[in-house]
Amino acid sequence: MNFTARDHVALSQFWAEALPEVSTDFTAAPNPETVNGRVHLDLATTSAEHQAELVARLKELGATDADIGQGDVPWTVLADPEGNRFCVLEPRAVYQDTGPIAAVVVNCADPRAMAEFWGPATEWAVHEVDDDFARLRAEEGPYLEFLRTPDVDSLRNHIHLDFVPHPHGHEADVLRLTN
Secondary structure (H helix, E strand, C coil): EEEEEEEEHHHHHHHHHHCCCCEEEEEEECCCCCCCCCCCECCCCCHHHHHHHHHHHHHCCCCCCCCCCCCCCCEEEEEECHHHHHHHCCCCCCHEEEEEEEEEEEECCCHHHHHHHHHHHHHEEEEEEECEEEEEEEECCCEEEECCCCCCHCEECCCCEEEECCCCCEEEEEEEEEC
16 A cells, blocks of 8 residues: 655555555555545454454554444544544444455445446456445455445546556556555
């Protein structure tokens, strides 16, 4: 993952400790805005105990509770030290083999159109698609999910996805998330 950050050293340390299995890269930026963005991470857990332990550990590292209007849900919404929101999901069978990141979630106006474009563009399998939600995935790793979001134009694109060719010339892999 690649983020730009006000304090790239501190944010790098947070995510390196939060997800030691994931390669991260951080770049200094003068004044990135902390806003409700179009892209966020969903972290996977294997049990209710694992979810509680992960939330507690992330808070010890500097994450804070975040309210995005989620109400009473089985997952926990947190913000990293620079305010980037992410979710720690309750255990879900669909994410049992994704590794620590269950999904990269993109808020959008038309999930079906996004899947119709990004499926063929990346050669990733489309696992689910309807008017409100679409889920794609390479052979392994996290899912790429598109979620219909009202008033998506009010959200900032402060994180974007970069794709690079797969080393074997087939599917594209998500290489970086840039804040």
